[in-house]
Amino acid sequence: DGGITQSPKYLFRKEGQNVTLSCEQNLNHDAMYWYRQDPGQGLRLIYYSQIVNDFQKGDIAEGYSVSREKKESFPLTVTSAQKNPTAFYLCASSIRGARGTEAFFGQGTRLTVV
Amino acid sequence: GQNIDQPTEMTATEGAIVQINCTYQTSGFNGLFWYQQHAGEAPTFLSYNVLDGLEEKGRFSSFLSRSKGYSYLLLKELQMKDSASYLCAVSFRGSGYSTLTFGKGTMLLVSP
Numbered sequence: 001d002g003g004i005t006q007s008p009k010y011l012f013r014k015e016g017q018n019v020t021l022s023c024e025q026n027l028n029h030d031a032m033y034w035y036r037q038d039p040g041q042g043l044r045l046i047y048y049s050q051i052v053n054d055f056q057k058g059d060i061a062e063g064y065s066v067s068r069e070k071k072e073s074f075p076l077t078v079t080s081a082q083k084n085p086t087a088f089y090l091c092a093s094s095i096r097g098a099r100g101t102e103a104f105f106g107q108g109t110r111l112t113v114v
Numbered sequence: 115g116q117n118i119d120q121p122t123e124m125t126a127t128e129g130a131i132v133q134i135n136c137t138y139q140t141s142g143f144n145g146l147f148w149y150q151q152h153a154g155e156a157p158t159f160l161s162y163n164v165l166d167g168l169e170e171k172g173r174f175s176s177f178l179s180r181s182k183g184y185s186y187l188l189l190k191e192l193q194m195k196d197s198a199s200y201l202c203a204v205s206f207r208g209s210g211y212s213t214l215t216f217g218k219g220t221m222l223l224v225s226p
Contacts, residue, residue, distance in 0.1 A: 033213070042118075042201060042218035043157070058213075090156060092214075101205075102147065103214055105156035 002027045006091050006106035013085075013113050021076045021109045023091035030095065032074035033103065036060060037088045046089075049074055078111065085113045118217035120202050125223045126192050134187045134220045136202035144207040147214065148176050148187045151199045160187070160200075189222075197224045 004025040013019045025032065031050050035043035045058030049068040063082025068074055074093075078085045088110050092103040117139045126132040138146070145164040149157035161169055163178035163185060175188040189196055199219040206213055 035216070040122075040218075040221075043203075043216040045213065045215070048213055088154075094214075102159050102162060103203075105158075107156050108154075110154075 004091060004093055004104055004106035006089075006109050008109060009107065011109055011111045013111070015113055016080045018080060019078050019085075019111065021078070021089055021091075021111070023074045023076065023106060024072055025074075025091075025093045025104075025106075026072060027093055027104060028071075029093035029104070030071070031093060031101075032068070033092045033094075034058075034064070034066065034074070034076045035090045035092065037090060037108075043090060046076065085111060087111060118202055118204055118215060120200075120217045120220045122218070123221045123223070125225065128192055128194060128224055128226050130192050131188065131190050132192060132222065134189075134200050134202075134222070136185045136187070136217060138183050138185075138202070138204045138217075142207035143180060143183075143204065145205040146176075146178055146185050147203040147205065148174075148185075149201040149203060149216075151201055151219065153199075157201055192224050194224050194226070197222060 007022045033048040034046040037043050044060050046064050047066045049055035052071050055066050055068050065077045090108045091106040094101045094103045120136045147162050148160040150160050151157040161176035168177045173190045178185045199221050201219045202217040203214045
């Protein structure tokens, strides 16, 4: 079955440590996205990538980094520079193009920094 | 700007009809999506509007007026399982591609 896989579902880290969240898709989608969701809030865009080896900052990129070495994979690193990293992180993918297209979401990773 | 507004919370009774509104202020409008999200889960796609008018899909319908920057999601014959957050998302056209900007979501509580 095609889809997006995020791992792990729950992640705990000590303050000051970098942590990498995994996102893999086998939908053959060109575009991939990372969103952050805080309680009672909508989704805020962190980074997005429209094609391999290229990515763009979203609205809240500070303290995060990404890479897109393969079409299927778009890992997100939460660095120690991110002041408030505890949140629910969602990865999504869509068909690249000029028309608006539906985004398919992974199941999310809930990161808790203690 | 990409300001998307929707009510924070709504309540309704099982079997009733509820309308969730969404207004947006964005240039480069390229379509509007509605997603449903249950607590702790990923959003799931409900509907897509790019032209003015009503799109119907079973118990769910979505309406768009591009000139007014307005959309609504209509849920009929409400069921308890419809209790969830409903996210309005606007597709923004950039340099040959699109990204999705989300509103803060409307938490719908369906009571017996």
